Amino acid sequence: MYKILDVKQLSKEIKSMKVSAPEIARKAKPGQFIVLRIDETGERIPLTINDFDPKTGSITIIFQEVGKTTGKLGMLKKGDSLIDVAGPLGHPGRVEKIGTVVCIGGGVGAAVIYPEARALKETGNEVLSIIGARSRDMIILEDKMRKISDELFITTDDGSYGRKGVVTDPLKEILTKRKIDLVIAIGPIIMMKFVCLMTKQFNVPTVVNLNPIMVDGTGMCGSCRVTVGNEVKFACVDGPEFDGHLVDFDELTNRNARFLEEEKESCTCKKDS
Amino acid sequence: MQKRLIMPEQLPQDRIKNFSEVALGYTEDQAVAEAKRCLQCKKAPCMPGCPVDIDIPGFIKLIAERKFSESLDVLKEKNNLPAICGRVCPQETQCEIKCTLKKKGEPVAIGRLERFVADWGRKNKKQRAKGRGQRAEGRPQAAVIGAGPAGLTCAGDLAKTGWKVTIFESLHAPGGVLRYGIPEFRMPRDVLDYEIEYVKNLGVEIKTNIIVGRTVTIKELFSEGYKAVFIGTGAGFPYFLGIPGENYNGVYSANEFLTRANLMKAYKFPEYDTPIKVGEKVAVVGAGNVAMDSARVARRLGAKKVCIIYRRSRSEMPARAEEIHHAEEEGIELDLLTLPIEIIGNDKGWVKQVKCLKMKLGEPDDTGRRRPLPIDGSEYLTDIDTIVIAIGQGPNPLLLSMTPGLKLTKKGNIVADDITGETSLEGVYAGGDIVTGAATVIEAMGVGKRVARAINETSPLIPLQRGN
Numbered sequence A: 001m002y003k004i005l006d007v008k009q010l011s012k013e014i015k016s017m018k019v020s021a022p023e024i025a026r027k028a029k030p031g032q033f034i035v036l037r038i039d040e041t042g043e044r045i046p047l048t049i050n051d052f053d054p055k056t057g058s059i060t061i062i063f064q065e066v067g068k069t070t071g072k073l074g075m076l077k078k079g080d081s082l083i084d085v086a087g088p089l090g091h092p093g094r095v096e097k098i099g100t101v102v103c104i105g106g107g108v109g110a111a112v113i114y115p116e117a118r119a120l121k122e123t124g125n126e127v128l129s130i131i132g133a134r135s136r137d138m139i140i141l142e143d144k145m146r147k148i149s150d151e152l153f154i155t156t157d158d159g160s161y162g163r164k165g166v167v168t169d170p171l172k173e174i175l176t177k178r179k180i181d182l183v184i185a186i187g188p189i190i191m192m193k194f195v196c197l198m199t200k201q202f203n204v205p206t207v208v209n210l211n212p213i214m215v216d217g218t219g220m221c222g223s224c225r226v227t228v229g230n231e232v233k234f235a236c237v238d239g240p241e242f243d244g245h246l247v248d249f250d251e252l253t254n255r256n257a258r259f260l261e262e263e264k265e266s267c268t269c270k271k272d273s
Numbered sequence B: 001m002q003k004r005l006i007m008p009e010q011l012p013q014d015r016i017k018n019f020s021e022v023a024l025g026y027t028e029d030q031a032v033a034e035a036k037r038c039l040q041c042k043k044a045p046c047m048p049g050c051p052v053d054i055d056i057p058g059f060i061k062l063i064a065e066r067k068f069s070e071s072l073d074v075l076k077e078k079n080n081l082p083a084i085c086g087r088v089c090p091q092e093t094q095c096e097i098k099c100t101l102k103k104k105g106e107p108v109a110i111g112r113l114e115r116f117v118a119d120w121g122r123k124n125k126k127q128r129a130k131g132r133g134q135r136a137e138g139r140p141q142a143a144v145i146g147a148g149p150a151g152l153t154c155a156g157d158l159a160k161t162g163w164k165v166t167i168f169e170s171l172h173a174p175g176g177v178l179r180y181g182i183p184e185f186r187m188p189r190d191v192l193d194y195e196i197e198y199v200k201n202l203g204v205e206i207k208t209n210i211i212v213g214r215t216v217t218i219k220e221l222f223s224e225g226y227k228a229v230f231i232g233t234g235a236g237f238p239y240f241l242g243i244p245g246e247n248y249n250g251v252y253s254a255n256e257f258l259t260r261a262n263l264m265k266a267y268k269f270p271e272y273d274t275p276i277k278v279g280e281k282v283a284v285v286g287a288g289n290v291a292m293d294s295a296r297v298a299r300r301l302g303a304k305k306v307c308i309i310y311r312r313s314r315s316e317m318p319a320r321a322e323e324i325h326h327a328e329e330e331g332i333e334l335d336l337l338t339l340p341i342e343i344i345g346n347d348k349g350w351v352k353q354v355k356c357l358k359m360k361l362g363e364p365d366d367t368g369r370r371r372p373l374p375i376d377g378s379e380y381l382t383d384i385d386t387i388v389i390a391i392g393q394g395p396n397p398l399l400l401s402m403t404p405g406l407k408l409t410k411k412g413n414i415v416a417d418d419i420t421g422e423t424s425l426e427g428v429y430a431g432g433d434i435v436t437g438a439a440t441v442i443e444a445m446g447v448g449k450r451v452a453r454a455i456n457e458t459s460p461l462i463p464l465q466r467g468n
């Protein structure tokens, strides 16, 4: 059992949770994820390790309540336990001195990009960050991101905070004005796709962090397969980060809708119970 | 000569509606009658057929005498997991094929008798492990990676001989393929849990959710004080066909399909949260046990039509005869001499059809089986809405790539000594599917035993007790 040490509400649908998992905390690196199961009947779902502390043996995850499992997770409190937490999984992110890096986090993607952005900053890169969300109450980690960024841009779809628009608006201005060595984009598939279309025009290397449906997270099932540069890759072991200019985003969008009907059914059950 | 006793089974029309065990097992009287058929041959030609050296006439004689508890003792001397072997061993090609009675007619039902005794023990709460290998301070520590049949057996035997053993398993439950691959209607989970409990009672600790290579490395295990490491990580990496359309929705690897159904219990969705989706018409590509299991699971999940697509002919099908028979009884069709060459999707990205070629058999290839050759112009399309790819599994590279110095074959399997399991790294042993490629439960158990013995012999630390 993995004890929940703390739960914080970050925005309307997004929570952060600190969990005791000493073996994972000891080995985790930015960009890696865990697979958890809440209880005996639960599904295995992947979540990025947002923060980790080997000294206290804890890891922090940040999740958006989008369906049954994340919904159930959101109902747990400090002192409750998770039945399974396995990790750290996936290749760590590329943390090296690159130059000027733009880190883009869309929605809960800000939670996923934060540890990497921080590590990039600590390694001596200039970090320009963009966080985007539907509206003001969906913006998370603003303070933390501001602290580790040389510049921070915020966009909301409805203009309730930051500037009105999408993350590609400030990105375009940055790419037009100055030389960027790398863009990292993490968020909804559609956002990553448009970021990549834009950076391609400017010929700037771009890394994305893919979120296909996973089961084991260890390369055993192939549920997470994605097409990258015409090759089939398993995101859990070959990724989750890939060269965004090579990813077949449309296929990923399609594959992530595989269980749409079942996900709806699952959620109705949740409300009933 | 008396006929071999038939084991009662659920009727096909009933069992396709449930996930309960198909074969129901002998009653006491049936077992005794079947046991009495054994000739108690002096040389027991059946025994060399068993990779774990069970005293076959010995345990059968005790059944004939109704000494079931003693019979179980004989089994457990060599086999920590008899209820499992009695169910899934390919007995017909192992012990039973060598039985004297086989020449005259039907061999003794060794596997079914083994299963009977193990089930009897479970029902009568006999045979809890004796505390021989209780975890005591000062014992040498061994690490076993992977809780499949190879790892469980090696761990059990090491514990019996005084080692303090910890198994590290990446999934959330132990059992390996027995848990995530083989469905409940062949391997009931209470049976599996009970057998694993026995290994734990021998003093073995099982740590789940530990992915060796990620959560901890082999090097770190040694620095934590482990004196020997056994790698039994299986053949868990799914192969795909490499044909166009394999990423359409509705195409599963057998591993994904079976893991959802078995490990995650998706057949109980929505009581269990993990979904699985099968359409009306399911095609399973491949013809081994994995393919049969996938087809039969699809049937139970409500598919109206299920067919096996296989590029060779019936006599080359690698699945156990009994499994093919069971599948056919359940209405599963065999499309033999057929090769899928393309999967065609609809405008929503779901599988719609599969394009196949008819094949004919040519000269034997290097495996001795006749090579399938395409027949020109034989292309055709079949409507299908779900495809399960069950053409085999290879070694998962995750741990191997994180273990420098470990010598691998071209295919990526670990190079290890046949008898001792020794690898290119000192103190690191390997066995089971990770070495041989996909094989059988009993072979994995056999090597688990041999490695335990080898570890005992080569270890500089003399364990307190030596067992078999």
Ligand SMILES: Cc1cc2nc3c(=O)[nH]c(=O)nc-3n(C[C@H](O)[C@H](O)[C@H](O)COP(=O)(O)OP(=O)(O)OC[C@H]3O[C@@H](n4cnc5c(N)ncnc54)[C@H](O)[C@@H]3O)c2cc1C
Pocket (backbone or CB within 6 Å): A033, A043, A044, A045, A046, A047, A048, A049, A062, A063, A064, A065, A066, A067, A068, A069, A070, A071, A108, A111, A112, A210, A211, A212, A213, A214, A215, A240, A256, A257, A263, A264
């Ligand atoms: C490597 C990786 C890291 C991730 N990190 C985060 C994170 O830090 N924070 C966060 O909020 N989300 C993260 N996600 C997404 C998260 O896993 C899904 O939101 C979650 O699984 C949804 O489960 P559910 O039962 O609540 O919703 P459901 O109703 O089941 O599904 C909602 C959506 O989640 C996707 N999904 C469903 N099941 C799975 C599954 N088993 N694996 C992956 N996706 C699934 C579906 O495509 C669907 O779009 C990550 C995904 C991956 C692959």
Ligand SMILES: Cc1cc2nc3c(=O)[nH]c(=O)nc-3n(C[C@H](O)[C@H](O)[C@H](O)COP(=O)(O)OP(=O)(O)OC[C@H]3O[C@@H](n4cnc5c(N)ncnc54)[C@H](O)[C@@H]3O)c2cc1C
Pocket (backbone or CB within 6 Å): B088, B089, B090, B145, B146, B147, B148, B149, B150, B151, B168, B169, B170, B171, B174, B175, B176, B177, B178, B181, B182, B210, B211, B212, B213, B232, B233, B234, B235, B236, B258, B289, B290, B291, B293, B320, B396, B398, B399, B431, B432, B433, B434, B438, B439, B440, B441, B442, B444
């Ligand atoms: C669907 C199916 C049906 C089958 N039917 C039969 C049958 O009827 N009869 C028969 O004899 N054989 C059958 N087989 C084959 C048989 O199951 C295997 O040969 C046998 O299980 C191999 O045992 P193993 O211990 O080597 O590996 P596995 O059973 O594969 O176990 C390996 C274990 O290691 C774990 N692992 C992997 N990597 C790591 C890591 N890095 N860290 C920690 N743990 C790890 C895995 O999660 C797994 O639990 C079948 C196989 C399948 C897939």
Ligand code: SF4
Pocket (backbone or CB within 6 Å): B049, B050, B051, B052, B053, B054, B056, B079, B085, B086, B089, B090, B091, B094, B095, B096, B110, B111, B114, B442
């Ligand atoms: S373990 Fe398998 S091979 Fe050995 S006697 Fe039992 S059924 Fe036969």
Ligand code: SF4
Pocket (backbone or CB within 6 Å): B037, B038, B039, B040, B041, B044, B045, B046, B047, B056, B057, B098, B099, B100, B101, B108, B110
């Ligand atoms: S060969 Fe057959 S008859 Fe002879 S001892 Fe073995 S099981 Fe009995």
Ligand code: FES
Pocket (backbone or CB within 6 Å): A213, A214, A215, A216, A217, A218, A219, A220, A221, A222, A223, A224, A225, A234, A235, A236, A237
């Ligand atoms: S999640 Fe199973 S292979 Fe990636």
